[in-house]
Amino acid sequence: MPFLDLRGKRALITSGTRGAGAATVGLFQELGAQVLTTARTRPDAFPESLFVAADLTNPHGCAALAAAATERLGGVDIIVHMLGGSSAPPGGFEALSDEIWENELDLNLMPAVRLDRELVPAMVTRGSGVVIHVTSIQRVMPLPEATTAYAAAKAALSTYSKSLSKQVSPQGVRVVRVSPGWIETEASIDLATRLAAEHGGDIEAGKKMIMDSLGGIPIGRPARPVEVANLIAFLASDRAGSITGTEHVIDGGTVPTA
Incomplete structure (x- = not known):
């Protein structure tokens, strides 16, 4: 039997067409999981069977994806929230308008909040499931000139994730965070x-x-994308059955404190 085995698991992985997201989709498939992923548009080379086109920065896109995952997979055992990024301009806090703050939160926090609200209750009912929120070391190492809003949104995601873990872990649903540095x-x-x-x-x-x-x-x-995927796959697997409520940093030692 292989060390990691995701056979029989149904996984929804957001933003899975590039970078660490694509590496995670590929590894989950290799380990036997049934996978569905999403982005705004499907790359030409990406199989339609794996994909749902959705804009997760608004409530309608999140609701549509949750419905598609339930219909096409028959339910979800693992959710990996890979979506994130920043389009904020440089210039520090003075350059950040209300619109930019809203955009950063709508990309880095609210998709996870909305999808969890749609999909985690069924996990609680079944008494099993894994939710993985991909945060960032920026939440503890923000770059004031460029990443203030992104870092704040990821910090909010981390706090939300911890609170969710305390609520649903007693019902058998594990919630963990993966905090990458530069990938x-x-x-x-x-x-x-x-x-x-x-x-x-x-x-x-x-x-x-x-x-x-x-x-x-x-x-x-x-870090290489596949290294991030390796950590996510371990945390999603039954090998990590007693791990919940924790944040796992993968940054090559960038954060200078424990």
Whole structure:
């Protein structure tokens, strides 16, 4: 028997078409789970059988996805909230209008709140289930110039997740958080490439600039998407049956305190 086995599990993974989300979808399939994922649009190469198009930044998109997951999977055993990001401009707190704050919360907090409200009650009724909220080390290491609203939204997600775990864990539903640092995704490589071009260096120099902005990464590199997926898969599996209410950092040692 393999160490990790998700056969017979029905998993909903948001934002699963790129980066760590795509790696998580692929690994869950490899481990035998029945998977459904979502984004605003389906990439051409992505199988329709795995996908529901939905905009999760509004209540209607979340409700539609929850209904589709219930109909197509017959229920959900695992929810992985991968969705997140930021489009806030630089400039610190003064650059953040009410609209920008609302956008950051609607992307990084409210989709999890709304989907959990739709899907977790059935888990409670069954007496089993796993909910994984992907937060960020930014919640404890915000970058004032660029990530204030994103970091605050992820901090709110972490607090919400802890509260949910205290409510539903006695009914058999585990709720955990995964807190990544810098992940080497397509978007982060694009950023490193742009930084390198702006400063006349190569891509490794661009990566070093990003790491330096975080105060350094002791292992000397960002996390790979599959490494984040590995942690999520373990926490979702029965191997982690006594783990709930906790936050698991995967940042190469970036956060300088325990």
